Amino acid sequence: MTSPIHDPYAKPGALTPAGAEPIVRLEAIEKYFGTNHVLRGCTLEVYPRETICLIGRSGSGKSTLLRCTNFLEEPTVGTVEVDGLRVEADPLHARSTDHREKIRQIRQRAQMVFQEFNLFPHMKVIDNLIEGPIRVKGIARDQAVATAEKYLAKVGLSEKRDEYPARLSGGQKQRVAIARALTMEPRVLLFDEPTSALDPTLVGEVITVMEELAHEGATMIVVTHEMQFARESADRVYFIEEGTFVEVGPPEQVLDSPRDERTQRFLSRFLVAPATKPAPTGPSADELFREQTGHLPLH
Amino acid sequence: MTDSSSPGAATLRQAEAGGLDPIVDQIRKARVAERRRFRLIFVVTWTIVIGVVVGALFAAGKIDVGFLAKWYEYILGGVYITILVSVASIAVAVVFALFGALGRLSSVAPVYALATLYVSLVRGTPLIVQILFIYLALPQLIPATASIPVLLLGIFALAFNYGAYMTEIFRAGIQAIPRGQIEAAGALGMTGPQTMRRVILPQAIRIVIPAIGNDFIAMIKDSALVSIITVQELLWRAQRVGQSNFRSLETLLVAALVYWVLTIAFSIVQERLEKRMAESDRRI
Numbered sequence: 001m002t003s004p005i006h007d008p009y010a011k012p013g014a015l016t017p018a019g020a021e022p023i024v025r026l027e028a029i030e031k032y033f034g035t036n037h038v039l040r041g042c043t044l045e046v047y048p049r050e051t052i053c054l055i056g057r058s059g060s061g062k063s064t065l066l067r068c069t070n071f072l073e074e075p076t077v078g079t080v081e082v083d084g085l086r087v088e089a090d091p092l093h094a095r096s097t098d099h100r101e102k103i104r105q106i107r108q109r110a111q112m113v114f115q116e117f118n119l120f121p122h123m124k125v126i127d128n129l130i131e132g133p134i135r136v137k138g139i140a141r142d143q144a145v146a147t148a149e150k151y152l153a154k155v156g157l158s159e160k161r162d163e164y165p166a167r168l169s170g171g172q173k174q175r176v177a178i179a180r181a182l183t184m185e186p187r188v189l190l191f192d193e194p195t196s197a198l199d200p201t202l203v204g205e206v207i208t209v210m211e212e213l214a215h216e217g218a219t220m221i222v223v224t225h226e227m228q229f230a231r232e233s234a235d236r237v238y239f240i241e242e243g244t245f246v247e248v249g250p251p252e253q254v255l256d257s258p259r260d261e262r263t264q265r266f267l268s269r270f271l272v273a274p275a276t277k278p279a280p281t282g283p284s285a286d287e288l289f290r291e292q293t294g295h296l297p298l299h
Numbered sequence: 300m301t302d303s304s305s306p307g308a309a310t311l312r313q314a315e316a317g318g319l320d321p322i323v324d325q326i327r328k329a330r331v332a333e334r335r336r337f338r339l340i341f342v343v344t345w346t347i348v349i350g351v352v353v354g355a356l357f358a359a360g361k362i363d364v365g366f367l368a369k370w371y372e373y374i375l376g377g378v379y380i381t382i383l384v385s386v387a388s389i390a391v392a393v394v395f396a397l398f399g400a401l402g403r404l405s406s407v408a409p410v411y412a413l414a415t416l417y418v419s420l421v422r423g424t425p426l427i428v429q430i431l432f433i434y435l436a437l438p439q440l441i442p443a444t445a446s447i448p449v450l451l452l453g454i455f456a457l458a459f460n461y462g463a464y465m466t467e468i469f470r471a472g473i474q475a476i477p478r479g480q481i482e483a484a485g486a487l488g489m490t491g492p493q494t495m496r497r498v499i500l501p502q503a504i505r506i507v508i509p510a511i512g513n514d515f516i517a518m519i520k521d522s523a524l525v526s527i528i529t530v531q532e533l534l535w536r537a538q539r540v541g542q543s544n545f546r547s548l549e550t551l552l553v554a555a556l557v558y559w560v561l562t563i564a565f566s567i568v569q570e571r572l573e574k575r576m577a578e579s580d581r582r583i
Contacts, residue, residue: 072482108488118483122501132487135497184487 004079007043009248013050013235015217022081023048023219024110024188029068029078029089031061031243038064039075040243046188049217053230053251056240057266062223065240066192069221070110071103083109083187108136111181112190115197117173119165125152125176126161129183137184144183151182155209171202175209189213191222227270231255239263367549370540374553377533378561384450384522384532388457389515395462400469401495414466421463427524430456434528453525461514461521465507468514472507473499508576512569516562523558533557 005027012020022045031039038061046052054062067073069080075089087102094100120128129148133139139147152158155175165173174194181189191210195203207229214220214233224230230237230251237254239247239262247254247263258264356362402414421429433456438445444452476499484494526535534554541550 070486072486104488104490107486112486114479114483114486116479118477118479120480120483120498122505131497132489135493136488180487 004081005043007045009236009238010045010047012047015049016047017049020048022046023083024069024221025079025081026065026069027079027081029065029075029080031064031068031073032076038243039068042078042240042243042245044238044245046219046221048187048219050235051214051218051220051222051233053234053237054221054223054240055225055227055230055237055254055266060240061243062240063192066112066190066221066223069190070107070112072112080106082106085109104136108184109187110190111184111186111188112192113174113177113181113194115193117165117170117177117197119173119177119180121165124162124164125157125168128165128176129180132180132184147185148179148183151179152176154182155179156205169202170198171205174198174206178206178209178213188219188221191220191224193223193225195224195226225270227255227267239266241266362549362552363546366544366546367553370550371553374533374536374540374550375557377531377536378557380450380530380532381519381522381534381561384454384457384525384530385515385518387454388461388522389511389518391454391458392461392465392514392518393511395458396465396469399462399466400473403466403470404473418463418466421460426456426460426521427527429460430524430528433459449525449528449530453522453528453530457518457522457525461518465511465514468507468510469503472503472510475506476502505576509569509573512565512572516565516569519561519565520558523554 004025007022007025010022012018024044024046026042026044029039029042030037042061042065044052044065054065056062064073068075068078069082071080071087074091074094076091077089079086079088081087085102085105087099087106090096090099119125120131123131126145126148129152130141130144133144133147134141149158149161152161155178157172157175157179160168160172160176165176168176178189178194194210195206198206203226207226210220210222210229211233222229222234234251236248237251238245239254239258239260241262247258247260254263255267258267357364399414399417402410403418405411405414430453433452434449480498480502481494484498489497522532523534526532526538529535537550537554538547541547
């Protein structure tokens with residue numbers, strides 16, 4: 001076992017209980033697709049109840065890094081630790097029973113929400129939710145249903161309990177997908193561009209659910225282009241380019257006054273996040289909106 | 300949606316009140332009439348052609364009606380065996396195909412090799428040779444097989460053959476399941492076999508059901524081949540009665556007609572089934 005490599009930027013978030021250790025550690029993750037070097041030594045630590053956003057242009061490696069966390073992609077080199085469970089990348093023995101069992105343990109603890117929802121189309125909403133708890137965790141059906149109903153209510157879709165996914169809108173599908181991940185009662189949630197496949201008018205309802213989760217203290221790693229969400233909810237933002245972290249820090253630093261020229265160039269494409277913003281003198285537009293309406297602006 | 304002030308809403312109200320230009324209704328009526336005429340001509344053509352052929356046969360005195368009256372019940376008794384053989388064979392073939400497809404998709408070399416060997420061997424030899432081999436050659440190898448009823452041998456031979464063809468259909472069906480489904484199951488923590496059983500196969504089955512239906516219709520006709528190993532189905536009975544009385548024209552006509560009616564009937568069932576599935580796909 002190599003000694004742990006630490007993320008120099010990580011520090012316990014505002015909601016992290018005192019003395020808690022990081023719940024996710026990605027240590028010097030390297031990933032090659034063939035000869036294409038996609039991740040070049042990414043080290044990242046997430047403390048309990050933190051929300052971390054990974055941002056960067058498409059092809060920068062942010063989704064790959066997230067998918068390395070639950071081994072949907074086997075890292076070429078590096079170590080992943082989730083909730084005390086350490087797994088070293090082992091691409092040559094990726095199919096061994098032992099390695100796969102450890103990965104399954106990690107996946108139960110780190111649930112993923114996909115860009116394309118990936119609900120099971122042949123199952124009703126409720127069956128989508130209880131499938132994992134029953135088959136993977138071996139939970140009794142009654143108990144799984146009760147848990148599922150609780151989280152379905154949380155995402156505001158109790159009345160869709162017995163619908164098939166095809167009858168739902170994109171935003172509803174993604175909220176069901178979030179409920180499916182929550183019903184597994186994971187230690188950390190992984191979001192892989194959860195709003196990128198959505199019609200712009202449906203993004204808001206999904207972001208609202210995610211913000212609620214973040215503010216309640218769920219541990220989340222979010223790959224996203226929603227800068228508004230990152231600014232509102234992230235404890236830290238990691239800007240990744242060509243497989244390395246170029247700039248890391250609290251959102252107001254990375255998003256509002258980025259130091260690196262590459263970060264500035266990337267952010268200049270987002271109207272909601274001006275690369276150079278004057279020092280805030282009063283409440284932001286969002287804060288004013290919230291004061292007046294009691295909720296966040298929909299995107 | 301129903302914003303009364305928008306110009307679109309006005310048109311909508313007009314349409315609902317039936318106030319559209321009369322030409323729209325005329326066009327619709329003309330289309331319906333044309334479709335009806337087309338169908339009528341279709342039916343008339345069939346009736347004329349079949350009527351002329353059958354009428355000519357009777358008129359020429361080529362059909363011995365008395366003979367048919369005596370034997371048709373015995374021949375039609377074979378329909379039951381034909382359907383039994385077809386249903387049983389397609390059911391067993393589905394099992395062969397399922398294992399064949401899993402083998403063809405396996406990354407375990409010997410499993411893949413065996414599945415590929417099965418498909419290659421069966422598809423590379425005539426069905427009639429396979430049937431005769433199981434009936435005549437197998438008892439030479441394993442004498443105990445001589446005591447197996449021919450009905451079971453026939454069902455096995457047909458299932459073994461169709462299973463190989465359906466293996467490729469099943470494989471395609473399994474491969475048609477989007478990668479995201481497999482990833483979602485994996486991300487929940489499901490094992491490979493769980494993913495296959497709970498997520499991939501239930502969706503793949505829906506994809507291959509129309510193909511199974513087509514194969515079933517083909518099976519009804521190919522089931523006639525087991526008459527050669529004395530399974531007493533429709534063709535065997537027609538042959539037996541026909542040959543011994545030198546009346547094959549009558550008996551083969553009856554057999555052909557019955558196969559035809561059966562395939563038409565099951566095609567209609569198949570069509571209905573597909574339509575229903577397409578509807579539930581819209582729902583699901």
